[in-house]
Structure formats: structure tokens, C-alpha cells
Amino acid sequence: MKKLINNPRSVVAESLQGFEIAHRDLVKVHLDPDYVIRRDAPVRGKVALVSGGGSGHEPLHSGYVGAGMLTAAVPGAVFTSPTPDQILPAIVESDSGSGVLLIVKNYTGDILNFETAAELAGVEGIDIRTVVVNDDVAVEDSTYTAGRRGVAGTVLVEKIAGGSAERGDDLAKVTEVAERVNANVRSMGVALAPCTVPHAGEPSFTLADDEIEMGVGIHGEPGRHRVPMTNADSITDQLMEPVLSDLGITSSDKVLLFVNGMGGTPLSELYIVYRRAAQILAERGVSVERSLVGNYITALEMEGASVTVLRLDDELTQLWDSPVKTPALRWGE
Structure with a gap:
């Protein structure tokens, strides 16, 4: 194992320390318990958005803390859910009195720990809502989930719900926007090679030189099947068909097309995938109104990619375009 680390047990803490030094104009990092929060939090009169999950998926979630997206992010150990004693203080420090929306990927540990933290925050009088992201069409159930996994669609939920909160919408409206994004987004990924979790010291799974994992999860969970x-x-075709079929895309739809890298795939290859995905949509008469290409939710250094399609309406498009200023995503004023 060759990694730019000091000690496998200190990877998350040292990474967070570097993250704060690099982005101290935008965020504050709290250690023990670990969480990242907007430097100006709580923002008076604004609904707070809190998300989180295991580390190793950077820039998700900490990279999306800032104006127009998350108020706070709670990173667990690598590929491990954050604990309630991390999540609760992030919620409390984020709340301005307007309520808090928790955006949670559909993994068993995340669900249980965010639920516990939400109950404790409720006892303290904080108005809490939760949206569970479950956009992965690859499998219905896995070792980590009950139902579909939350994957790259999480980035779109956080950005669009963040835009809703930033413009001053109340908690009910921000929650409705997040739920609408989740209902209209689907994703599927593929792995060409595995990643190595620092404390494990060996690849998380094995693939022969001539095979790939179609439908892989962001922790290396098995997908639909292994294929040559x-x-x-051809790979893009196999990813797009189930995404579009499950979403029920028609020629009248307008979409956002998102091709995401898993951490070890060159950007040039991601654009090759995007090229074919856009061709498939054009052949169906679907209008690609917005796009995103790059490493936005990774699995350490896994080689592979995912495709995500979000059906847009006018409001979701406007909220996607609204200004955002975070370490990993920024545009507008």
C-alpha cells in the first residue's frame, strides 16, 4: 500500500486539519468530536442543512459546506458512519431557530446514527426534518442498506436544497425541494479496479484484469454483476439503460447529466463517458439543460465512474443555477 499518509489511524483528523487551513475563509473544523461547519454559522433566519457519512468520499460532504449548500458536514472514519455524539453538536451549532434538514445517504449506519441525533436534537427543541437519498438503481438491497443506496445524487440534493435554504425558504419548503430532487434522480456506477482503505492495507475487493463490477457501490459493495x-x-450504455428506464425518461424531459469519477479515473475518460451518455439522451429526444463532470463523490482511489440523471423542472433548474461558494463547488456571485 502506497499512500500519502502518516498513520492510518490519524488520516481523518490530519486531513480535516489541512482542510481547515486551506479553507479557513469558508469553514471551521471542530475535532473530537469531528465536524465541519460554515464559518458564519448559524445564519440568522436560515434553515440549516446538515449531512455527513464516512470519510473517503471527498469532496463529499465537507467540501460542500458553505453558502448555497451545507451548513455543516459530519465525517466518520473512512467508510464508517459518523456517531450521534458527532452529529448532535453539528446540528445544535448549525441551528438558527429556523430548523434543520438532515440529508442522509441510505446506509444502515448513517440512518440509525442520524435518527438518534435527530431525536436528541428534538428533545432540545430543534425542529428537525430528514431526507434519505436513495438514487442508486444498481441494487434494491445490499450489505450496507435496506433499500437503494444513496450515491452521486446526494451532491445534487445538497446543492438544490441548499439553494432553497439560501433564498430564505422555510423548513417545509426546503424539505419538499430535497424530496423532489431525490424522487427525480437516478444513478449507477462501475468499478474497473478497487480501492484500499488505509487501516485495512489491502484492496476492498478483487477484480480480474479482464472484468469490471457493474453497479458497484461507493464502498466497493457488489453491484448487479461482473462483466468482461x-x-x-459499451460500459456507458450499460450504465445509462437502467438509469433511464427506472426514471421513466421521455422525449419531453429536460435533465441534468452528471458523470462522476470514483477517485482514480482521469478527467479525460470521464468526458468520454459523458460524450456517450449525452448521445444516448439526444437519441431519445431528451434535452440536457445542465451538466456536471468530475470527481464529486469518490471512493478513495477506486478506478471507475458513475452516471446520474436528474429530471429538471423550472424551479430545480433555477436553484441549481443559484450562487454557491464552497471549497469544492462554486459559481455565481
Whole structure:
């Protein structure tokens, strides 16, 4: 194992320390318990958004803390859910009195620990709502979930719900926007090679040189099936068909197309995947109104990619376009 680390047990803490030094104009980092929060939090009169999950998926979630997205993010150990004693103080420090929306990926540990923290915050009088992201069409159930996994669609939920909160919407409206994004987004990923969790010291799974994992999860969970390695267009076809079928896309739809890297795939290859995905949508008469290409929710250094399609309406498009200023995503004023 070759990694730019000092001690496998200190990876998360040292990474957070570097993150704060690099982005201290935007965020504050609290250690023991670990969480990242907007430097100006709580923002008076604004609904707070709190998310989190295991580390190793950077820039998710800490990279999306800032104006127009999250108020706070709670990082657990690598590929491990944060604990309630981390989540609760992040909620309390984020709340301005307007309520808090928790955005939680559908993994068993995340669900249980965020639920516990939400109950404790409720006892303290904080108005809490929760949206569970479950956009992965690859499998219905896995070792980590009951139902579909939350994957790259989480980035879109956080950005669009963040735009709703930033414009001053109340908690009920911000929650409705997040739920609408989740209902209209689907994703599927593929792994060409595994990643290595620092404290494990060995690859999280094995693949033969001539095979790929179609439908892989962001922790290396098994997908739909293993298939022979083939060219980029064929792989993209196999990813797009279940996404579009499950979403029920029609020629009248307008969409956001998101091609995400798993951490070890060159950007040039991601654009090859995007090229084919856009062709498939064009062939169906679907209008690609917005796009995103890059490493936005990773699995350490896993080689692979995912495709995500979000059906847009006018309000979701406006909220996607609204200004955002975070370490990992920024545009507008």
C-alpha cells in the first residue's frame, strides 16, 4: 500500500486539519468530536442543512459546506458512519431557530446514527426534518442498506436544497425541494479496479484484469454483476439503460447529466463517458439543460465512474443555477 499518509489511524483528523487551513475563509473544523461547519454559522433566519457519512468520499460532504449548500458536514472514519455524539453538536451549532434538514445517504449506519441525533436534537427543541437519498438503481438491497443506496445524487440534493435554504425558504419548503430532487434522480456506477482503505492495507475487493463490477457501490459493495471489460461506449450504455428506464425518461424531459469519477479515473475518460451518455439522451429526444463532470463523490482511489440523471423542472433548474461558494463547488456571485 502506497499512500500519502502518516498513520492510518490519524488520516481523518490530519486531513480535516489541512482542510481547515486551506479553507479557513469558508469553514471551521471542530475535532473530537469531528465536524465541519460554515464559518458564519448559524445564519440568522436560515434553515440549516446538515449531512455527513464516512470519510473517503471527498469532496463529499465537507467540501460542500458553505453558502448555497451545507451548513455543516459530519465525517466518520473512512467508510464508517459518523456517531450521534458527532452529529448532535453539528446540528445544535448549525441551528438558527429556523430548523434543520438532515440529508442522509441510505446506509444502515448513517440512518440509525442520524435518527438518534435527530431525536436528541428534538428533545432540545430543534425542529428537525430528514431526507434519505436513495438514487442508486444498481441494487434494491445490499450489505450496507435496506433499500437503494444513496450515491452521486446526494451532491445534487445538497446543492438544490441548499439553494432553497439560501433564498430564505422555510423548513417545509426546503424539505419538499430535497424530496423532489431525490424522487427525480437516478444513478449507477462501475468499478474497473478497487480501492484500499488505509487501516485495512489491502484492496476492498478483487477484480480480474479482464472484468469490471457493474453497479458497484461507493464502498466497493457488489453491484448487479461482473462483466468482461469492454470499451467506454459499451460500459456507458450499460450504465445509462437502467438509469433511464427506472426514471421513466421521455422525449419531453429536460435533465441534468452528471458523470462522476470514483477517485482514480482521469478527467479525460470521464468526458468520454459523458460524450456517450449525452448521445444516448439526444437519441431519445431528451434535452440536457445542465451538466456536471468530475470527481464529486469518490471512493478513495477506486478506478471507475458513475452516471446520474436528474429530471429538471423550472424551479430545480433555477436553484441549481443559484450562487454557491464552497471549497469544492462554486459559481455565481
